[in-house]
Amino acid sequence: MLGYLSHLETGQTNQPLYLFPMCPHFHHPPPGNPLASTSCPSVCLLPPPLSEMKEKNPWHTPVTIILTVIGVIAIVTLVTVAVLQNKPIQQKYKYGIVLDAGSSHTAVYIYEWPAEKDNNTGRVQQKYSCKVKGKGISSYADEPQKAGESLRECMFEAKKQVPKNRHGETPLYLGATAGMRLLNLDDSSASNKVFQAVEEALQRFPFSFQGARILSGQEEGAFGWVTINYLSDRLKQGLETTGALDLGGASTQISFVSDSYNGLESPKNSVNFRLYGNDYHVYTHSFLCYGKDQALGLALAHQTKSGPRTITDPCFHPGYTQTKNYSILYDSPCVSERKPQEAPLSFTLSGSGNFTKCHEVIKSVFDFTSCNYSRCSFNGVFQPTPQGSFGAFSAYYFVMKFLNLTDTSTSIEVVREKLMEYCATPWTKIVKQHPKVDQKYLSEYCFSGTYILTLLIEGYNFTSETYSKIEFIKKIKGSDAGWTLGYMLNLTNMIPAEAPDSPLLPHAGYVSIVTIIAILLFALFILSLRPVWPTCSKQPQIV
Ligand SMILES: O=c1[nH]cnc2c1ncn2[C@@H]1O[C@H](COP(=O)(O)OP(=O)(O)O)[C@@H](O)[C@H]1O
Numbered sequence: 001m002l003g004y005l006s007h008l009e010t011g012q013t014n015q016p017l018y019l020f021p022m023c024p025h026f027h028h029p030p031p032g033n034p035l036a037s038t039s040c041p042s043v044c045l046l047p048p049p050l051s052e053m054k055e056k057n058p059w060h061t062p063v064t065i066i067l068t069v070i071g072v073i074a075i076v077t078l079v080t081v082a083v084l085q086n087k088p089i090q091q092k093y094k095y096g097i098v099l100d101a102g103s104s105h106t107a108v109y110i111y112e113w114p115a116e117k118d119n120n121t122g123r124v125q126q127k128y129s130c131k132v133k134g135k136g137i138s139s140y141a142d143e144p145q146k147a148g149e150s151l152r153e154c155m156f157e158a159k160k161q162v163p164k165n166r167h168g169e170t171p172l173y174l175g176a177t178a179g180m181r182l183l184n185l186d187d188s189s190a191s192n193k194v195f196q197a198v199e200e201a202l203q204r205f206p207f208s209f210q211g212a213r214i215l216s217g218q219e220e221g222a223f224g225w226v227t228i229n230y231l232s233d234r235l236k237q238g239l240e241t242t243g244a245l246d247l248g249g250a251s252t253q254i255s256f257v258s259d260s261y262n263g264l265e266s267p268k269n270s271v272n273f274r275l276y277g278n279d280y281h282v283y284t285h286s287f288l289c290y291g292k293d294q295a296l297g298l299a300l301a302h303q304t305k306s307g308p309r310t311i312t313d314p315c316f317h318p319g320y321t322q323t324k325n326y327s328i329l330y331d332s333p334c335v336s337e338r339k340p341q342e343a344p345l346s347f348t349l350s351g352s353g354n355f356t357k358c359h360e361v362i363k364s365v366f367d368f369t370s371c372n373y374s375r376c377s378f379n380g381v382f383q384p385t386p387q388g389s390f391g392a393f394s395a396y397y398f399v400m401k402f403l404n405l406t407d408t409s410t411s412i413e414v415v416r417e418k419l420m421e422y423c424a425t426p427w428t429k430i431v432k433q434h435p436k437v438d439q440k441y442l443s444e445y446c447f448s449g450t451y452i453l454t455l456l457i458e459g460y461n462f463t464s465e466t467y468s469k470i471e472f473i474k475k476i477k478g479s480d481a482g483w484t485l486g487y488m489l490n491l492t493n494m495i496p497a498e499a500p501d502s503p504l505l506p507h508a509g510y511v512s513i514v515t516i517i518a519i520l521l522f523a524l525f526i527l528s529l530r531p532v533w534p535t536c537s538k539q540p541q542i543v
């Protein structure tokens with residue numbers, strides 16, 4: 001609209017319509033007194049008549065137009081620069097690879113993090129994982145070469161996953177857990193040969209190989225704790241931490257922070273960290289032979305003390321039968337000393353599916369009698385009462401997920417009832433219900449579920465109340481819960497001891513402030529033109 005005042009003849013009433021584009025609203029004058037409503041409202045700056053405006057309107061002078069254009073360009077440039085300057089640069093990543101050589105299988109994990117901020121924030125995440133085909137490396141004691149070969153397929157995949165230009169700088173670690181701990185106890189030369197074979201295999205890949213070694217039980221427990229607390233951002237934010245429960249095939253770990261534990265009562269169960277400016281005294285313990293596969297061995301050894309040819313096992317479904325070799329069962333150092341003097345080659349196990357009896361058998365593999373500390377879990381091991389929330393992963397998750405028991409708001413009594421019903425279900429029915437599940441796993445879920453409940457309640461002293469604070473988890477924000485991430489973060493020094501300096505304002509806050517200031521400056525510039533505008537001293541002219 002060019003003019004500030006228009007007089008339009010409306011077709012029907014022939015009434016003039018007054019338009020004041022500078023006023024907050026347009027209005028019709030009341031009939032008979034056209035001028036009454038044309039007076040400018042007090043809050044509105046009334047512009048001069050069109051004829052005057054043409055001469056005086058500052059917007060129409062070339063200087064003002066140029067200044068305005070320059071002002072707008074300046075503001076747009078300022079805001080654009082502010083946005084771009086602080087915007088994270090096109091992400092480039094760095095990588096790290098960890099092989100988890102567990103007792104039952106090996107898994108390859110690739111982690112990635114933004115290249116420009118290695119040690120600043122909790123931003124390391126799992127990019128890829130690969131489950132190595134076949135068994136764990138400790139099962140290749142008689143043919144170590146094959147342990148190395150077994151890793152090749154996943155490692156070729158890892159080569160594809162990491163950009164070529166990063167291969168040389170990508171650290172590669174292999175950590176072995178309880179399977180290799182047991183092999184090392186049993187036959188250290190065999191364990192050395194397995195390590196030699198896997199090292200040779202891994203050195204052939206273009207990554208920066210940092211060695212293969214057995215983790216101590218303490219390390220396994222503590223790095224599992226670091227992983228879950230790092231992934232849930234509790235360390236960086238200095239929040240109360242979550243305990244870690246890891247159930248493997250050959251060992252199991254419990255790690256948590258307790259107010260009643262400062263590390264003095266049993267120093268070997270203590271791990272201290274200073275992370276992001278906070279000190280943590282973590283209680284941790286790893287029970288060798290109490291992973292679920294070795295615990296099954298302990299339970300079977302308990303039932304075959306006298307070397308029988310048949311046993312009725314309450315931890316297996318009714319109708320389930322299996323022939324087991326005595327020498328294989330008693331091969332493990334967890335039970336080798338208990339081998340019956342005179343035993344046949346094998347025994348036949350028949351399931352009876354009785355949860356209560358299974359619970360009794362499982363309890364017998366724990367020693368609750370001796371404790372030289374203020375309190376113990378089992379086997380004379382010191383442990384404070386579980387405190388706070390817990391994340392339970394690895395086999396805890398697989399088993400409880402399968403049994404539909406991951407909801408810990410379900411009372412322990414109900415969990416028991418469900419297990420009772422599940423264990424009593426005939427084997428043929430179980431197979432029909434789960435045709436696609438590996439029968440080795442399927443046959444053992446009754447044992448494993450009962451074992452988990454016994455370990456948590458009687459073993460670690462979880463109560464109805466603290467049980468509800470356990471969360472069965474597989475992943476946190478897309479990364480697997482387990483010791484591998486914590487292990488790599490530690491070896492690459494990626495968690496700083498002190499809290500990193502953070503910018504005064506986050507990026508969004510910075511951009512907002514720059515934008516607001518720019519708009520205010522522009523408004524100021526506009527207002528500075530105001531004195532040349534006319535005020536309401538004149539009545540509008542009606543044409
Ligand atoms: O899908 C599954 N269902 C049940 N158990 C599983 C599944 N996948 C893995 N597991 C079990 O998880 C455990 C993993 O233990 P791992 O191999 O890490 O031993 P370790 O930590 O004692 O060295 C094994 O007992 C394995 O049988």
Ligand SMILES: [Ca+2]
Nearest residue numbers: 102177248394
């Ligand atoms: Ca494990």
